Amino acid sequence: MVTVQQVGRRLAPARMASRDVVRVGAAGLRTRPARALLSALGIAIGIAAMVAVVGISSSSREQLDRQLAALGTNxxxxxxxxxxxxxxxxxxxxxxxxxxxxxxxxxxxxxxxxxxxxxxxxxxxxxxxxxxxxxxxxxxxxxxxxxxxxxxxxxxxxxxxxxxxxxxxxxxxxxxxxxxxxxxxxxxxxxxxxxxxxxxxxxxxxxxxxxxxxxxxxxxxxxxxxxxxxxxxxxxxxxxxxxxxxxxxxxxxxxxxxxxxxxxxxxDVLTARRAADATLNALLLGLGAVALLVGGVGVANTMVISVLERRAEIGLRRALGATQGQIRLQFLAESLLLSALGGIGGVVLGVAVTTGYAAYQAWPTVVPAWATAGALAATVIIGGIAGLYPAFRAARLSPTEALATP
Structure with a gap:
């Protein structure tokens, strides 16, 4: 004899493994490669701008430090x-x-x-x-x-x-x-x-x-x-x-x-050197924050449009038994993957721009490790935050409402 508890246990939705979450998130990007590419490119340009600004400024500062060191600051x-x-x-x-x-x-x-x-x-x-x-x-x-x-x-x-x-x-x-x-x-x-x-x-x-x-x-x-x-x-x-x-x-x-x-x-040159360093550090932080904000807005915009375009898909998945949590994970994973791809591309592009410009100016090439690591980490964090609203919005759609959308 089958009890109600056994039926409930059998009908309980399976938990998604980490690899399944990544696979489902990547599937959303593969179904719309052009949109995903353009969105990742927008993020990459923002991150590249941040890394290049930091790298070029750091290279310029290193050249300035060498010139000031020649004046006997130490x-x-x-x-x-x-x-x-x-x-x-x-x-x-x-x-x-x-x-x-x-x-x-x-x-x-x-x-x-x-x-x-x-x-x-x-x-x-x-x-x-x-x-x-x-x-x-x-x-x-x-x-x-x-x-x-x-x-x-x-x-x-x-x-x-x-x-x-x-x-x-x-x-x-x-x-x-x-x-x-x-x-x-x-x-x-x-x-x-x-x-x-x-x-x-x-x-x-x-x-x-x-x-x-x-x-x-x-x-x-x-x-x-x-x-x-x-x-x-x-x-x-x-x-x-x-x-x-x-x-x-x-x-x-x-x-x-x-x-x-x-x-x-x-x-006194040493004092001037440190004042210049402090000013440049403040400038770098400000420009980096603006670049990350632009990238985050791009991710959020892309994910909101994706939710609106995929209401029928969301409704079908809900009708087949997907829970709200699984829908949230799907769109959040998609947002994180999109941000990570854009961040990696932006770091590579930013390093390349810095190297080329520093070589043109005969400066030492300096790209601080904190800039590259921070850009990647911040991109993923911003992407996760930007994907929260679309993910929750998608999860709140009821199957009947989503499937009724023309």
Whole structure:
């Protein structure tokens, strides 16, 4: 004997598996491929616009950051000041090594004044006519740290820094009449002959190098009365940590007398750079929100029209036993699939546009991961929200009302 409960259980509608929901949603897109393609294209254009705006702006900002970095926004200098007696102080010999241990510091180099050493083109130049040239000893890492480049010749290395070899600053080369360095080109440093092996271009971040004759650290200690103490230390740090590094440099360079250490202040360009970053971030968020809103309106419009056109199909499915929940799932899945297809296409198109424009402008190509991932996630969310009303509207249609529609 069959009970009422058994009949009720047999007539209960089956639950749709996830793959069935996707299959039913995709079927709705396949039955109207032209409409689905145009709708996905509209979403893709909106998402592509957002990704391209973010990508192009980020690429432009990266180019700006590189140009500002060349102006020394993350370069700090350390020099000795005066001690409590008012005399000229000196940095400890281990100051460079101690500064290099600071976590955010990415590069350290130094120069030192060689005492009582003057540079002359030859021994026929009168001693008082020094042309205001200073003789500095330099670490081999100096060009990388201060952004110096060579006009001609080569920089000091582990070998040449131990021998009488010199590199001239741009102004020093002009004053000494040295055009192109060679092993035969010699100048007098003190009373010693030095071969000129290189000439620097002007160094905007360290203009004191332009009028200097630079020699190796080891040869300065051996041939002149140089005590090995740096008189200027250059330190590069991570951009986000410039102020933090600045606050500890003096105490790190000379723990016993930090007040006798002079540290340059972070550049005003760094402040301008951060202000520009904040403005661009706000602009990107605003443009992205507008693009997503446009895409969401497109999805909602497409799904509402789809419901109106498919009333007979909805009524037939209801008559065959589909529940309101299954109808809602069908249209919601269709809306999500449509949004996902448009989002993926938009991300690909946006990345392609960004890459092409950045290459045309000779900029680095930068498409933030948050822009692509956020665009996809936001598209799906917006698509789901936009599909809720059509889905509920479709589910509320009664079978008789839907089938009666001409």
């Amino acid at each position: 370069l700090l200098t350390v020099a000795p000041g005066r001690n409590i007696e008012g005399d000229n102080a000196k940095l400890p010999t281990e100051a460079e090594a101690m500064i290099a241990r600071i976590g955010p510091v990415t590069g350290v180099s130094a120069t030192g004044i060689v005492p009582d050493a003057k540079a002359y083109r030859s021994d026929r130049i009168p001693k008082p006519q020094t042309n205001s040239l200073s003789v500095l000893t330099a670490r081999t890492s100096l060009p990388q740290t201060v952004g110096a480049s060579l006009r001609n010749g080569a920089w000091l290395n582990g070998v040449t820094s131990q021998y009488p070899a010199a590199v001239l600053g741009a102004d020093a080369a002009d004053k000494l009449g040295v055009g192109r360095p060679s092993p035969e080109t010699e100048i007098l440093v003190g009373n010693k002959r030095f071969s000129v092996i290189g000439v620097l271009n002007p160094v905007p971040l360290a203009p004191e190098l332009d009028s200097a004759v630079l020699v190796g650290w080891d040869v300065a200690v051996r041939m002149f009365r140089f005590d090995g103490r740096a008189t200027t230390i250059y330190a590069r740090s991570r951009d986000s940590q410039v102020e933090a590094v600045h606050s500890v440099l003096a105490a790190t360079a000379n723990p016993h007398s930090p007040g006798s250490v002079v540290v340059s202040k972070p550049s």
